[in-house]
Every structure is written in C-alpha cells, then in structure tokens.
Amino acid sequence: MRFNLYALCLMLIGPITHAGVDIQHWQTSQGSRVYFVPTPSLPMVDIRVTFDAGSARDGDQFGLAAMTSAMLDTGAGEWDADQIAGRLESVGAAFDAGVSEDTGWLSLRSLTEKPLLEKALSTFQTLLTQPRFSEADFQREQSRMLAALKHREESPGALAQIAFGKALYHDHPYAHPEEGMVETVAGFTTDDLKQFHRRYYVAANAIVVIVGDMQKDQAQRIAEQLMSGLPVGEKPTELPPVEMPAKAGMQHIEFPSSQTHVLSGLPGVERKDPDYFTLYVGNYILGGGSLVSRLFDEVREKRGLAYSASSQFVPLFRKGPFVMSLQTRNDQTAQAIAVMDQTLKDFIENGPSAAELEAAKKNITGGFALRTDNNSKLTEYVTMIGFYQQPLDYLDTFPAKVEAVTLEQIKDAFQRRIRPEWLQTVTVGNSAGATKTH
C-alpha cells in the first residue's frame, strides 16, 4: 500500500521523551556500554550498535564514513551481498546502517522467535565485525554513491544545505555534508575504507542499544556476542570546539528552480550545553512548534509566503546548527527573508510572552508520552542518551527541566547565543531578487 500523502505541513518530530522508561545499563567485558529496555508486548527486537564514526571523522576525505557504512552489507565473512541479503530476508529481518555528523551505526530489527533471531544475529555480527570491502563491491558502490551525489545537485534544498554547512563551520569537521563531495568520494580506495573501519569500528568506541521482547540475561549475551568479534581499540580524540563566525554572511547560488530555498543560522548548541533546555523551549515558540510557531504564523499563515517555515536547534557533540528555513517563489524571496529576520529580531529583543511560554510548556510536557510510545522511537532516544552520555533518568527529568525555564532565561539565552551579526544566510534559486539586509 503506498500512501501518496500531501500533508498539510512536514511533521517536525522534536527531540524528546516520556517518563518511566526503564533503561538498564552495563558494560561488556570489552568495555562497550550497553543500554537495554525490555518491551515485552511484541515478539520483536531492535538492536543498534553506534560508533563515534560519523562524518566528523572523515578528515579531508569527505564522505569516507558514509562510504564505509554503505559497504558493510555488500560482503562480509564468507558471504557476498546476495547471500547476506538472502540470510536476513529469509527470516524477515531488516538491516540498516548509516551515519550522522557524530555517529556511524548499524541496526537490526528481527523477530525474537529463536531460530529466526539466531540466524539474523549471526549475520548481523558478521556484518559488524568482518566486512570485506572487496575491490569489485567497492567499484560498484562508489559509482552508485557518485550517482547519488550528482542526483543531489538536482535539489536546490540540498545545495543550500551544503553551502550553509560550509558557511557555519568553515574548516571544522561539521562543515561538509555527510555523504561527501564528488571530488573526494571519487578518490577513495578500499584501503581508505579498511583503515577507517579498523580505526573506528572498535569495542571501546561502541555503544549497544537493545530494545525488545527479552530478558536482561539474553540482552547481555547478545551484547557480549556482538562486541566480542571486535578489537578493543580505543576511543578517538574529542572533536575540536566550533568557532563562532566573526561576522554575518550572505550567499546566493543561482539555480533554475521556481522557488528560492533560504537557510539562515549559526552554530547553536552542544548536547551537554547548559543553555540547551532553555533554547529548546524558546525555539518551540520561535519556529519549532510546527503549526503554531511564530515563524509559521508570520511567514505562512499571515502572508502565504511559503509552505513551510521553521527553526531548529540540532544539538551535537559540538555546537550543532541553529537554522531557520523556508522556501518561497523566487520574486518574493527578499520579502520572506525580511519577515523571517524581523520575527527573529523581535523574539531576541523581547523574548516570548508569558502565554506563549505557558503554551510551549504544556505542549512539551503534555506530549511526553508520544515521544517514546514505540520501539523505534525508544531505540532512537536511548541511542542518543547512550552516545552523548546523558543521565539514564534523562527522560524522567526532562519535563521538570522544561517546567523550570523562565521568560527571562529564554530572552537572556537567545540574546547571548543568537546574534544577528553572526547569522549566515544562504539562498539557492533563480532570481536576482534574493538579496538581504540584516
């Protein structure tokens, strides 16, 4: 059943939570951290192994982490890609792998019926520990990756993302897109991938998350089994801090599209940032609350300038982006940007109203249960908690932290952190009308 959906607006699933999730935690004999949540209601399990092996570890080989990840199921141990896929799919299991800026991960979803799970697990373990990176597989996957990178250039939104990353982060490891660039990916060799894997896919650099229908002892055995095939290795050094921009920037890229895509922002917050909760609550009011935020109201509801207009903090190990975004007909770009700027300026100067703050708190705390109401969401959340070493009661304490945020704190945090004189703005579209004055 394919669903051709025309949603009113993109669903923006914020970061988040729900009280009362019992996260059990221990370490394997090799020192990998394990996080386990028993969910006995459906006979299935989600297992996710996450490494500090994201695109920020690419060095100058942009896309190396992503390419390494994409190769994991194309040949491992005794099996080629067909055999791997056949083994997993014959038991209905689903394998996935991918990267973010900070992480490289592998995941398995399987039924828990014993013979099915055993076959799925032994296959998963082989992908995790013995990928082949054969030359023939590499040639094919590299050419698919290069095609995907070319395809990306058809999208004004994607081009805007790339330019925005560069504008915010310059030479920092967060500056380049996760999938890399045609120039860098074209230069990889299988040795590069093998080295990357050897360096980062090690037990000391791994966390294991297990969410599903099993007891702790079984989860322990699984985690131990998975990690035992990996060398212990060591954790990589921490990423360098992000330098804030010295001045505002404005960049336009010409593109033959009927809309101009606009991104504007600056380096925002770290996961452990003391301002995070304050900025998160504030941003809900500014542009995070999908159908009710100020940006949505000013840009879309009052003026009909765009289909979507929003803002977001992406908390990472280092300062992830704060970004406001919209897309609008080429010839009204300047107007849309002016509205966006004015909305931000008002918010920074005056902060939210008491009623807005009250509404934001009601939404965030009242909707807590929705954030972890199934195994998929739980797996995502627990991975975040584990990888960024948040307290195990993170989900339980989140509502109280949100409740404690005050009007003054929001105003103060936005005034300190979101300086219009540091804003980097990127426009991609087909027009000379896309100019901006801050």
Next chain:
Amino acid sequence: MKLEWLTPGMTALMLLSPLSTAEAQSGTVYEHTLENGLKILVREDHRAPVVVSQVWYKVGSSYEPGGITGISHMLEHMMFKGTKDYPAGEFSRIVAENGGQENAFTGADYTAYFQTLEKSRLEISFKLEADRMRNLDLKAEELEKELQVVTEERRMRTDDKPRAKTHEQFAAVAFTNSPYQNPVIGWPSDIARYKIEDLQAWYQKWYAPNNATLVVVGDVQADDVIGLATRHFGGLKPSEIQPAKPQDEIPQVGPRKLTVKAPAQLPYVMMGYKVPVLKTARPEWEAYALEVLAGILDGGNSARLSSRLIRGKQLAVSANADYDMTSRLQDLFLLEGTPADGKSVFDLEYALKDEVAQLQNDLVTPDELQRVKAQVAANDVFQKDSNFYQAMQLGLLETVGLGWQKADEYVQKINQVTAEQVRAVARKYLIEDSLTVAYLDPQPINETAKPNKTAGGRHAF
C-alpha cells in the same frame, strides 16, 4: 540527508502487510456505526499511554471533475482555518497545548485528519473534529492566502523536482479517462482559480458523518471511545451522498511513450502496466499474486532488481517496483530506475522488460516465494509497533470500500499465492499493449538561466 537509493526499499511489502487476527486482546477491532452513519473503528493497544485518532473522508483527487482538480487537497488546508466556535488558529493551538501532534493528508481516494495525544486527551480531538466536520467557516480572504501556500507546496513537491515532474506527466499520459490522470495537488491553472464557493460546495458535498470513518488506536477502552464519539459526533446531521461515478479507464490498445525534459543531473525511466487492484481483480487472487510479484522483484536487497540489475549486471544505480493493491480504481504496476554510469535509460528499460519476460516464462523459485512470505509475516509484527500505521491501515481499507477486515486476511492470502499464479498474472497483465514508459531527459542545470535553451544533447530521445 539520506540519499534515496542507497538502501533499496521494500516499497511493496513494507508498507503493505496489515494486521493479523491472531493477535489476542489488543488485536481486536471494534466496529460501531452511529445513527447518522459515522463509522467508528477502535483497536486497543495498551503498550503506551497514547492514542491516535483519525477521521477519514471518502473523497480525494479521484473524485474531482476537471477544472477544480486538487480541490480536496485545498479543502484539507482550509480545514485548519476555523469555525465559529474555534476561529482560525484555535484548532492547532488547542491541540498543541495538549501536547498533541496533528496533521492531515490527501490522496487520490481519501482525505484524512489526525491527532496523536496522551490518552486522557482524546476528547479534545473528538470535540474539534466534530465541530469542523459540519461547521467550517470558509472565508475568501483566508482562501487567497492559502492558495499561495498550496502553490508554494506544488513548486516544492513537483515543479522543482525533476522526478516528481516526470511522475506527474507519466500519470497524465498513462491514464486516458481515469481520474488517476490528475495530480493529487491539482493542475496549476485549477489551483489558481478555486473560488470560495467551490470550496463551500465541496465541503457540503463530502464532509458529513455518513461519508466518514473515525479510527482510534491506542491505550483506550473501546466502549469508552464509542461513548465519547457518540456524544460529540452523534448530533451531526448526515448528508445525502451521491457516490462518485465510476469513470472506468478505457482499455489501452498499444504502448505509450513520453519524454520529460527538466533541469537534472541524471536520466531516469519509469514504466507502468495497467493492472487490477484488490477492488477490481476477478478472481481476487490476481491482486495478491501481483503483490507477491512486486516482492519477488523488489522485496529487499535479495530481490531480483537489486541482485540482478544493481549488483549483477550493474545496469542501474537504483531500480524499484511498486504496486498499490488498495487503490479504489484500476491502477498501474510500476517499474522505475536510474541507469548506472555509461548505461542509458533504454538499456535499463530493456533490462526491466527482460525481468518481466522471465517472470512470464519461468516459475519463481520456492526460495523466493518463501522469502516474500517470511517478510510479510515479519512485517505484520513490525508494523504493530506503530499505532499510527495501524490506524492508517484500517482507515484506508474502509475508505476505499474494501472494508477493514481485509487487513486480517492479508498474510493468509499472500501465503496462498503459488508460483503458477505469479507467472499467470505476469503473462496476463505485464504486457506491451498496456504499458506506458516515461523518460526523464536531463537538461543542464547551470545554463538554464536562459529559459529557451533546448536539450543538452547528452541523451538522444
């Protein structure tokens, strides 16, 4: 950003397999119809203290006459513009303050609205949805702004996306008189000219309790839900609903081909064969056999398109099959893909046709059949992880006229499909005379600032 074809999807199956009756207490669907015709479906799922509530209207783009295509989608937008009791913005504000998530979607055969809430807040959803089912306050000035929003939406979804544009033109050529020839979002000149009276008439005609299904899935008691729904929706007046005219697609009598030129980096091909769907298949097993056939071609990384065309022959960087057995009207069996570097769309088209020919000549292997069935059985469990998806299954099946009970039969019917049946449907339906093929002919991106520039000559079509 996820690059779209790095993980070949299981389009056909992942989204398809619904729910089995084998599930004990939390699997049961409770059905109740109010006196005014509103059908209520409730499935209890007590895993988390949340509930999803969806209102499905039996109307979508395939109900629309020429001149006002896309009006169902436009009305979906206007449904957030307020009633007398809850003026513009109030609906979303109230849902947000209650910690809810909400949205709506329109398809060819349905328009649906939903809220996901902590379980104690279900009444808020009912109160607001019941109010806007009959009391929408349509205003011309709101329409004017929202027209611009929808126009931007169209630009974003279709006009600036070469493949989406190709899909749109493909459907317009593949169908002659079926309403599936029109895009759900509507043609631009129709979007530009909706009048408030058009919207008012569309709303009056279709938004009524006897043209709607209320689906609730979550940590609730069915009796309570039905009681609550009766209280809020029970007083709404039904309408006289004239079912849509059939508009049966005339038989296609020869292959059709088209080329779409758009600024793009990569060529792309899509092919579609006219096939029956669950509602039209006689005998019914033909639809299930087509479903299995889609799984043989594209049910994961071990399926034929991935293993043979992407990896084996390395003809494609992406290749997919798609079949939607739950359409209301006859639909298309789709094959699509992007050729590998050095290969053309024609190479890929021939390779895809060769795959079809093999399905017509040879029986699929027992291993392949077993694999598709294992995936269906596993996905049947996996999909229960999402209340939203469960509700969507029930609402969709009910709204297209199949009845939600079809969900319960799905796994069993798939299990009954034989290799001979797969070959039979391949022979009967995947034939040249009912085929439409669209090619995306990429135009240079950097130079198209000059609008009159013609083909870059990279591909001779």
